[in-house]
Amino acid sequence: MDVYRHSRACPERAVALLQFYGVVNGKTKTIFGSNDTITRGEAAIILSRAYNDVLLRPTETVHHFKDATGRYVEAINRLVATGITHGKTIGRFGTNDPVKRGEFAVMVARLSDPALSPPSSYSDLLSTQGGLTMKAEKENNRLLFDSAVRLTLIHTADFNYIYNRIYILEKKQGNQWLEIKYNNGLSFFADMLAVEAGKSQEVTISFDQFKTLMTPGKYRVRHTFYPSKNGTVKERAFIAAEFTITE
Structure with missing residues (x-):
């Protein structure tokens, strides 16, 4: 696998951990694609897997993106329903466009919002x-x-x-x-x-x-x-x- 021997930017342990938890897969059985860019659709799939427990599961489509098809359907729908991302236009998500670093940062920051976490079982507590x-x-x-x-x-x-x-x-x-x-x-x-x-x-x-x-x-x-x-x-x-x- 290309990540294990030749990539310093994408260390073995990080990829192995993400693969173990089902967050990412390689391009093939032996190629991860360490130096390749990822698309907005691929980012949607990765984030939906990584934050599976905080994303909503809508029972119907909540957007009008014509390019949210195939393996990207569920991931994009869940991210949009939870308010994590929006399309390039009303009818286009930009599934095959490269994801920009800033776009990815915004999505991760929104997914990290404690508002997506469950409320505490306790109100105010004494020390x-x-x-x-x-x-x-x-x-x-x-x-x-x-x-x-x-x-x-x-x-x-x-x-x-x-x-x-x-x-x-x-x-x-x-x-x-x-x-x-x-x-x-x-x-x-x-x-x-x-x-x-x-x-x-x-x-x-x-x-x-x-x-x-x-x-x-x-x-x-x-x-x-x-x-x-x-x-x-x-x-x-x-x-x-x-x-x-x-x-």
Whole structure:
């Protein structure tokens, strides 16, 4: 396959990962086409596969593009229905035209909008409950300089809490908190961790773990902590650490 031996711009691991998750295929069984340009139709197919879980599935055609035919039909229809892309004209998508870098960037940015994510199961949450506090090291993070949010867990009660490794990142839009989805294929160990009584812990949540591009706004990391069996408190702690991202 041409990508594996001769292309520095399209490394083996990236293509192999995309192929494994069914996002891309090669031009042939042995040629990926690393140095070839892609068309708007091909971009539509790639993006519809990569963001399959956030795109709408309309039951009828929502556009009037005469060139949205064959293998491009479903992908283009789903992108248009979700508001991700529009045609060159009312009747022409430009399926066989090369996609411009700017056009592709606009589509990816729209697909990364947290508004496409499901609303949170929780409204506003406190940062402290049951003797356990979770707070962000920095209340304000700079988009260009901060690639992660660092959290501190402060436990003042006399019993332990246990919790899983999956912290939930959410962004506030209007009156709702919207969940930011993790990248496809990202996995976590299934073991439970513990916050011991009277101790503190530090946790780092890297933004590159998430599918959505980070943009300025108000965010929070939330988690549920369970009192250990020997504890006297039976209630779970539902807490969140809020922070902002600015340019």
